[in-house]
Amino acid sequence: MNKIFVVYWSGTGNTEKMAKMIGEGVLSEGKEAEVVEVTAIKAEMLKEIPVFALGCPSMGAEELEEEYMEPFVAEVEKYAQGKRIGLFGSYGWGECEWMSDWEERFISAGAEIVNGKGVTVLGEPDKETLDRCYQLGKSLAL
Ligand SMILES: Cc1cc2nc3c(=O)[nH]c(=O)nc-3n(C[C@H](O)[C@H](O)[C@H](O)COP(=O)(O)O)c2cc1C
Incomplete structure (x- = not known):
């Protein structure tokens, strides 16, 4: 697929702004992007899909x-083995522990984190962060 x-x-x-920019990066590589809020999709939809991105603040x-x-x-996590997963999200005041924990969960489950680590930003995504999101979209599409 x-x-x-x-x-x-x-x-x-x-985090929604980041998601949309990741979708733009995917599109720029000529692939179809489905940017979807988590309540509108069931986790089993991703079961047979080798690469995707997940975002949460x-x-x-x-x-x-x-x-x-x-x-x-x-x-x-139950079927993450062997998949390439991009992670992203915004935070407010911490030191991104939520993201390192999230990366660790998927690495332990046997997944690869696309581009090595999750894209994080303090508050609203600035241009540099949106560029990184765009690049993540491109990497997902490769
Ligand atoms: C209930 C609640 C809990 C939060 N806990 C944390 C936290 O533990 N660490 C942190 O850095 N930011 C925390 N934040 C800040 C959010 O991560 C931050 O506002 C972020 O930009 C929200 O992204 P969003 O616009 O995608 O919802 C919290 C915000 C809320 C509302």
Whole structure:
């Protein structure tokens, strides 16, 4: 399948902006992008797909959003072995522990983190961050 899924949760829109720019990067490589809010997709949809991106801001105390994103990620983790997964999200005041924990979860599950680590930004994504998101989209499409 050529379509690249970019699944995200975003409370105030920062992570959503990142998701949309990742979708633009995918499109720039001539692939189809499906940028979708986590409540609009079931985790099993990604089961047979080798590469996709997941986005979530730091919530709780350096955690994923607990109602929708955490259960979704827990499902994906079960079949993450061998997949290439891009990670991204915004944070407010911490030191990105939520993202290093998230990367570690997927690495332990046998996945590769696309571009080596998740794309993070303090608050609203600036131009440099949006460029990194665009590049992540391109890498997903390769
Ligand atoms: C309930 C709640 C918990 C949060 N917990 C953290 C946290 O533990 N660490 C952190 O750096 N930011 C935390 N934040 C800040 C958000 O990660 C930050 O506002 C981010 O930009 C939100 O992204 P969004 O616009 O995609 O929702 C929290 C925000 C909320 C509303």
